[in-house]
Amino acid sequence: MPLPRPRTHPLLRNRSFRLLFLGRTLSLAGDAVIPAALALAVLRATGSTSALALVLGCAMGPRLLLLPLGGVVADRFDARTVALLTDLVRAATQLFVGVELLGGEPRLWHIAAAEAIGGAASAFAMPTLPRLLTATVAEKDRHGANSLIGVVRSGTALAGPALAGLLIATAGPGWAFVVDAASFTVSACLLAAVRVTYATPAGPRHSLAKDLVEGWQEVRRRDWYWTSLVAHAAWNGAAAVLMTLGPALAVTELGGEEVWIGILQAGAVGLLLGSLLAGRARPRRPILTANLGLATYALPLALLAAEAPAPAVIAAYGLALAGLGFLSPVWETSVQAAIPAAVLARVTSYDWLLSMAAMPLGYVLAPLMAGAWGTGPPLWIAAAVVAAACAGTAAVPGVRRFALPGATPRPLTRGATPVPPP
Structure with missing residues (x-):
C-alpha cells in the first residue's frame, strides 16, 4: 500500500513565495545564529566581556543609524535586488570572520569591522521583506504568508542559539561562521529566482531628505x-x-x-x-x-x-x-x-x-x-x-x-461602523 504523500501548505505551491519563504528562512536562521556564535567566539578568543560589548556595539550601531536610509533604498529600487545584495554582503562578512577565527590569531578590530559592515547590510535588508511579500502574494493570502514567516522567525529564534552552540562545540567557532555565510549565499541564490509583480515605483525622484520626511x-x-x-x-x-x-x-x-x-x-x-x-x-x-x-x-x-x-x-x-x-x-x-x-x-x-x-x-x-x-x-x-x-x-x-479589508467588526458604539484607516 503506497504511503500518503505529505501535504503541502497551499501558499507554498506559489513558486515565487516558496522561493522567498525558503530564502528568508535561511536568512533568518543566519541572523539568529550570529549573536550567539559571535558571543561564544569572541569570549573564547579574548576572554573579555569588554571586547564582546565592542563587537556587539559595532554590529548594532550601523543597523540603527542606517535603517531609515534602508527604507528609502527599498522603496526607490527593486527590493529583491536590495535583499539579494545584502545577503551576499552578509555572506562575505561572516565568511571573513570565519576565516579570521580559523587562522588561529583573530584580530578584534577585524571582527568588529566585519560585523559593522554586516550590521549595515541588515539595515538595508530588513525593510525589504514587506515589499517582497506584497509583490509575491495576493492580498487575501498575506495573513497566512505572514503567519508562516512568523512561525519561521520564532523557530529560528528558538533554534538559533542551540545551533550556534552545536556548531562551535563540534566544528569550532570558525566553521560556525562559514556555515552561516553559506546560508546567506543560498538565500541570495533563491532570491535571484523569485518573480515579483511590482515595478520600481514610478514618478519624480525626490531628495533623500524629502523621501525620509x-x-x-x-x-x-x-x-x-x-x-x-x-x-x-x-x-x-x-x-x-x-x-x-x-x-x-x-x-x-x-x-x-x-x-x-x-x-x-x-x-x-x-x-x-x-x-x-x-x-x-x-x-x-x-x-x-x-x-x-x-x-x-x-x-x-x-x-x-x-x-x-x-x-x-x-x-x-x-x-x-x-x-x-x-x-x-x-x-x-x-x-x-x-x-x-x-x-x-x-x-x-x-x-x-x-x-x-x-x-x-x-x-x-x-x-x-x-x-x-x-x-x-x-x-x-x-x-x-x-x-x-x-x-x-x-x-x-x-x-x-482598524479592520482589515473584508472584515466585518461589530460597531463600537450604537450607529458607528468601524472602517479601515487610510
Whole structure:
C-alpha cells in the first residue's frame, strides 16, 4: 500500500513565495545564529566581556543609524535586488570572520569591522521583506504568508542559539561562521529566482531628505500606527530591563541558572505557539487585539519584582512571548494592507528603528536604577510602562476602529461602523 504523500501548505505551491519563504528562512536562521556564535567566539578568543560589548556595539550601531536610509533604498529600487545584495554582503562578512577565527590569531578590530559592515547590510535588508511579500502574494493570502514567516522567525529564534552552540562545540567557532555565510549565499541564490509583480515605483525622484520626511509623514498621519509604535518601543525597552536584571535574579533568588534557562525556553515555546495561533485567528480588531496581547509582558516583570516562585515567572514569560508571537503576523498583515506600497519600506524602517532604539535605553537604565534603588523599582516601573503603553492604545480611535479589508467588526458604539484607516 503506497504511503500518503505529505501535504503541502497551499501558499507554498506559489513558486515565487516558496522561493522567498525558503530564502528568508535561511536568512533568518543566519541572523539568529550570529549573536550567539559571535558571543561564544569572541569570549573564547579574548576572554573579555569588554571586547564582546565592542563587537556587539559595532554590529548594532550601523543597523540603527542606517535603517531609515534602508527604507528609502527599498522603496526607490527593486527590493529583491536590495535583499539579494545584502545577503551576499552578509555572506562575505561572516565568511571573513570565519576565516579570521580559523587562522588561529583573530584580530578584534577585524571582527568588529566585519560585523559593522554586516550590521549595515541588515539595515538595508530588513525593510525589504514587506515589499517582497506584497509583490509575491495576493492580498487575501498575506495573513497566512505572514503567519508562516512568523512561525519561521520564532523557530529560528528558538533554534538559533542551540545551533550556534552545536556548531562551535563540534566544528569550532570558525566553521560556525562559514556555515552561516553559506546560508546567506543560498538565500541570495533563491532570491535571484523569485518573480515579483511590482515595478520600481514610478514618478519624480525626490531628495533623500524629502523621501525620509515623506516616510515619517505617513507614520504620523495614522494614529493607530504611531501610537502602536510607541507601545512597541515601550515593550522593547521593558524587555531590555528584564534581560538585564532577570538572569541575576533567577540565579540568586529563584533557584539558579536552570531557572533562567527555563524562562528563556518557555519564552521561545510561547513565541512559536503565538505565531501558530496567529495563523488561525482572524480578530475583528487586529491592532487592538495584538496590542492588548503585548500588555501581558507586564506579568513576568511584576512577578520578578515581587520575587514570585520560579514556576509562576516561567509560565508568565511564556504567556508574554506568546503575545509577541501573535502580534508579529497580525501587525505585518495590517500594515501591508493599509500602507501604500510606494512608501511601505520607509514606514517599516521607522517601525524597526523605534523598536530597536528603545532596547539600548533599557540596557543602560536598568543597571543604573538597580544600583541606586535595588532591582525591584526598575522592574515595577517597566511593568507599569509596558502595561500602560500597550493597553493604553485601546483609547485611540484608530486602534479601536482598524479592520482589515473584508472584515466585518461589530460597531463600537450604537450607529458607528468601524472602517479601515487610510
